Amino acid sequence: MIIKxxxxxxxxxxxxENAGLKPSDLLNMYKxxxxxxxxxxxxxxxxxxxxxxFNMAAGIIRGEMHLSIGQEAVAVGSLYNARDEDAxxxxxxxxxxxxxxxxxxxxxxxxxxxxATGLCKGKGGHMHLFDRTKNFACSGIVGASFPQAAGAAxxxxxxxxxxxxxxxxxxxxxxxxxxxxTLNIASAWELPLIIIIEDNKYxxxxxxxxxxxxTFHYQRGLAYNVPSYLVDGMxxxxxxxxxxxxxxxxxxxxxxxxIEALTYRYVGHFEGDGEEYRTKEEVEFWSAVDPIRxxxxxxxxxxxxxxxxxxxxREEARREVQEAINFAMNSPYPDPSEAFRGVFA
Amino acid sequence: xKIRGIAQAIAEGIRxxxxxxxxxxxxxxxxxYWGAVFGFTMGLFEKFGRRRVIDTPITEQTFxxxxxxxxxxxxHPVVSLMFVDxxxxxxxxxxxxxxxxxxxxxxxxxMPVTVITAIGGGYxxxxxxxxxxxxxxxxxxxxxxxIPSTPYDAKGLTIKALRDNNPVVIFGHKxxxxxxxxxxxxxxxxxxxxxxxxxxxxxxxxREGSDLTIIATALMVHRSLxxxxxxxxxxISAEVIDLRTLxxxxxxxxxxxxKKTGRVLIVDEDYMSxxxxxxxxxxxxxxxxxxxxxxxxxxAVPDVPIPFSEPLESAVIPSVNSIYNEAKKxxx
Numbered sequence: 001m002i003i004k005x006x007x008x009x010x011x012x013x014x015x016x017e018n019a020g021l022k023p024s025d026l027l028n029m030y031k032x033x034x035x036x037x038x039x040x041x042x043x044x045x046x047x048x049x050x051x052x053x054f055n056m057a058a059g060i061i062r063g064e065m066h067l068s069i070g071q072e073a074v075a076v077g078s079l080y081n082a083r084d085e086d087a088x089x090x091x092x093x094x095x096x097x098x099x100x101x102x103x104x105x106x107x108x109x110x111x112x113x114x115x116a117t118g119l120c121k122g123k124g125g126h127m128h129l130f131d132r133t134k135n136f137a138c139s140g141i142v143g144a145s146f147p148q149a150a151g152a153a154x155x156x157x158x159x160x161x162x163x164x165x166x167x168x169x170x171x172x173x174x175x176x177x178x179x180x181x182t183l184n185i186a187s188a189w190e191l192p193l194i195i196i197i198e199d200n201k202y203x204x205x206x207x208x209x210x211x212x213x214x215t216f217h218y219q220r221g222l223a224y225n226v227p228s229y230l231v232d233g234m235x236x237x238x239x240x241x242x243x244x245x246x247x248x249x250x251x252x253x254x255x256x257x258x259i260e261a262l263t264y265r266y267v268g269h270f271e272g273d274g275e276e277y278r279t280k281e282e283v284e285f286w287s288a289v290d291p292i293r294x295x296x297x298x299x300x301x302x303x304x305x306x307x308x309x310x311x312x313x314r315e316e317a318r319r320e321v322q323e324a325i326n327f328a329m330n331s332p333y334p335d336p337s338e339a340f341r342g343v344f345a
Numbered sequence: 346x347k348i349r350g351i352a353q354a355i356a357e358g359i360r361x362x363x364x365x366x367x368x369x370x371x372x373x374x375x376x377x378y379w380g381a382v383f384g385f386t387m388g389l390f391e392k393f394g395r396r397r398v399i400d401t402p403i404t405e406q407t408f409x410x411x412x413x414x415x416x417x418x419x420x421h422p423v424v425s426l427m428f429v430d431x432x433x434x435x436x437x438x439x440x441x442x443x444x445x446x447x448x449x450x451x452x453x454x455x456m457p458v459t460v461i462t463a464i465g466g467g468y469x470x471x472x473x474x475x476x477x478x479x480x481x482x483x484x485x486x487x488x489x490x491x492i493p494s495t496p497y498d499a500k501g502l503t504i505k506a507l508r509d510n511n512p513v514v515i516f517g518h519k520x521x522x523x524x525x526x527x528x529x530x531x532x533x534x535x536x537x538x539x540x541x542x543x544x545x546x547x548x549x550x551x552r553e554g555s556d557l558t559i560i561a562t563a564l565m566v567h568r569s570l571x572x573x574x575x576x577x578x579x580x581i582s583a584e585v586i587d588l589r590t591l592x593x594x595x596x597x598x599x600x601x602x603x604k605k606t607g608r609v610l611i612v613d614e615d616y617m618s619x620x621x622x623x624x625x626x627x628x629x630x631x632x633x634x635x636x637x638x639x640x641x642x643x644x645a646v647p648d649v650p651i652p653f654s655e656p657l658e659s660a661v662i663p664s665v666n667s668i669y670n671e672a673k674k675x676x677x
Contacts (some may be wrong), residue, residue: 120451130450131475137417137454141441147407150415151422158370158396158420165414176642181407186404214602342448343486345455 004232009300009301016302019241023304026314029080029236030299031073033292035317036096039105040067042325043095045111047271054272060329062114063125068096070266072150072157073291074198075100077239078166078259081247087165089145089154090138092127093265097138097168097251103131105320109328116235116334117327122340135145142203143176146168146195150182153191153256162251167195171260172203174217175311183224192250194243195221197260198233205277233261237298263291349533350382350523351499353459355515358503359386359423361540363393366421369507371398371410373425373520381425383463384524385517405435407479410413410640411621413442421507426462427428428518442510444487455510456487459503465518466662468527472650475658477615479516479562483591483624489513490591494521496536498589501543508542515608518563518614546593550602554584556647557608559673560599560625565612565663572668581676591621598630599625607638608675612659614665616644 007015033106044067050059056098068075075096082088082101090097098108103119111118112126119131125292127140135152149167155161171180172195186193197217201208214220221228227246232238237262246257264286268275299305305313348354365370371386371393377400380387401408405426412422432439439460446454449665466475483490489511490559493499499517506513521531531667551566552573566587573583584602588595603609609629611622620642629641644663652658 073509087414105360118451120453123451124449128449130446130453132450132453137446137450139442141437144410144437147410147438148414148417150407151411152418153414155415155418155420158415164451178410179406181402181404182410184402185404185407185411204605225521275480289443291438344450344489345447345454345457 004235004238010125013302014296015237015241019185019237019244021240026295026304027081027297030074030099030310031219031313031317032076032296033236033295033319034314035055036072036075036099037069037292038318038321039099039324040069040095041065042299042321046325056272060216065126066093066269067267067271068265070286070290071198071200071233071263072096072235073236073238074196074261074263076140076245077236079206080240082166083163084134085161086163087149088137088168089149089152089166090129090136090168090301091138091145091170091173092142093170094127094129095140096129098129098136101134101136103129103134103136106193106327109324110331112330113328114329114333115303115331116338117331121338122336123338126205139257143169143173145173146178146182149195150186150191152185153193154189156192164192164194164247164250167193169195169197171197171199171208171217172206175203175211180220183221183226186256187224187226190253190255192253193256194246194250195256195258196243197258199260199262201263202269202277207277217262218258218260226256226258229260231261232260233263234289234290234294236295253299346534346538347533348496348536350521350529350531351493351517352522352524353387353411354496354499354536355385355503355517356380356389358500358509358540360389360392360505363389363397363508365540366507367395368419369423370415370420371423371425372401372412374401374403374634376400376425381461382427383517383519383522385461386425387497399591403608405431406438408445409435409438413438413446413456416456416458417446417454421457421459423459423461423507426460428488429464429471429475430476432478438484442589444485447511448487456509456511456512459506460512460514462514462516463519464516465520466651466658467520467564469510469653469658471653477653479591480615480620482514487512488592489619491515491545492589493517493593494563494566494587495532496534498549500536501541502589503541504540505545514561516552520564522569522675530564542596545590546595548589548595548598549587550568550584550585550598551587552585554606556582556606557672558584558602558606559588559610559612559672560586560588562614562621564589565614565616568663568665569612569668571665572672575665575669576672581673588614591602594628596628596632600629603629603633604636606609607636609637609641609666610672610675611643612668613643613645614662615645616648618645618648639675642671642675646669
């Protein structure tokens with residue numbers, strides 16, 4: 001199900017040049033993807049501490065935990081095109097989008113740990129991350145991101161700003177009525193909206209093929225006159241290139257774009273998920289196209305970096321993540337009285 | 346200016362605020378030609394045009410979500426939910442996002458959204474078009490719940506809502522709108538031409554009395570006032586309180602009145618169980634139990650969907666006569 005084969009070095013150079021990417025951009029993307037991977041792996045480790053036997057309420061991090069390990073290229077490739085003022089509405093699986101948007105790692109980690117220093121003072125938690133400085137928001141409700149991003153896009157257009165709103169959602173969310181409703185309105189109103197469907201093949205445990213009447217969601221976008229594309233979500237350059245054109249069109253007033261990125265989560269829907277709905281072979285198959293290793297190989301092949309440079313970037317990412325986790329660990333819990341504040345502005 | 350009913354008064358309030366604040370936009374079904382069907386946005390399209398008064402497709406979930414996203418990005422959307430009965434189709438965006446994003450974000454994203462919706466029965470529109478349902482909104486933390494019953498209040502409360510940084514839902518009773526195609530039980534009154542605000546959380550004592558207190562909202566205020574006149578003829582002096590807002594609730598005024606009269610009847614066109622009547626009764630007994638001469642009584646829709654046929658509908662929605670009868674029972 002990989003749409004595009006690994007290109008030859010010559011073709012790859014052409015794609016990169018064509019997308020306007022410099023070697024430094026690719027190294028930045030690499031660093032971001034690695035940061036996301038380390039962050040999620042660290043969260044995963046801490047999450048399971050004190051949870052044997054598995055109990056969501058036990059341990060340092062409470063509640064459900066949805067990780068995006070494997071989906072880093074979609075977030076980074078898409079949001080490398082975003083400015084701080086551009087809006088991003090993410091989902092219940094939001095960490096990779098938050099980090100790709102530039103949300104502060106420490107405040108992000110602290111929110112996941114429920115600490116007073118968190119993005120939302122500990123009131124949101126892992127599924128409800130908000131950062132006004134980066135115009136980042138998310139929702140734990142499936143399908144909720146589409147209209148909200150359309151609303152931000154509407155506001156940008158109304159206010160005469162050349163900003164773009166990004167709605168992220170899974171392929172399961174795209175079966176929600178809000179998807180069709182939003183495509184229709186965004187198209188009719190020519191909103192600067194980019195919808196990015198991360199197709200990781202499973203809505204929780206339900207395979208896409210069992211519940212979808214069409215093979216791809218992008219086909220549905222075409223029915224609403226929305227330019228719609230299928231991209232290789234394990235290839236950060238492919239994602240970046242298509243989103244770049246969409247963002248340029250949106251900023252110039254040419255309306256919305258739908259992008260479906262084929263990707264895979266190497267972990268379960270939530271931590272603790274027994275994953276009986278998929279085979280080991282399938283997971284192994286997708287592991288062979290790990291987006292980070294893929295980019296790493298390309299950087300080496302094109303001589304954009306050597307092993308030392310990549311190791312240095314990885315080390316930096318690892319250190320930043322560790323600092324964020326330490327910050328979260330050592331931060332105080334909010335005072336219980338905080339629970340009673342801030343219902344109304 | 347003399348205004349008949351609340352619809353024109355609400356539209357007038359929106360118009361004046363739109364002139365003052367160009368971040369206000371009006372969204373929803375049929376908000377242009379039909380003025381949101383019940384007249385709450387009448388005249389705005391003619392005045393401000395399609396850039397600021399925008400018909401949406403029939404997509405309650407999505408246009409409520411658009412309001413959430415637009416508010417987060419700096420606008421103040423006024424959203425028309427045609428009938429409150431349709432809220433089921435848009436409720437997720439309202440109660441999981443509009444009402445919660447300010448709190449969940451730790452104060453980063455205020456949600457200045459004003460939702461205006463039509464409530465109430467009494468004209469044969471049956472179970473899916475006659476409900477009141479404000480109790481649902483009052484139950485959920487994060488909404489301010491506003492229920493005007495007079496043109497003066499309707500304008501002042503609407504302007505207040507449009508200057509509020511929170512989601513406010515304005516419930517306009519259809520029989521108080523003053524539109525020619527509906528029965529009218531409201532009033533026509535002189536309303537100041539200039540903009541003015543009415544504070545939330547301040548109930549209005551519509552009629553002073555000493556023998557019992559009748560607490561009501563919207564249409565039930567007017568029916569209670571008529572019942573109070575009938576009671577007066579028999580020498581019973583009823584005080585009638587119009588709550589005006591359920592969130593915030595003016596506990597002080599209702600407790601004060603209950604202490605004064607010692608007898609309380611709560612009248613509601615919303616469903617009885619787990620509704621406004623229970624909440625208000627609880628608040629009164631908690632602070633005025635020793636002053637109560639008889640148990641608090643309540644009259645509300647008795648937990649049945651609103652039926653179609655005239656005698657059936659009249660049997661479930663509190664009427665002037667049923668209010669009068671319940672009130673009389675409290676005194677004798």
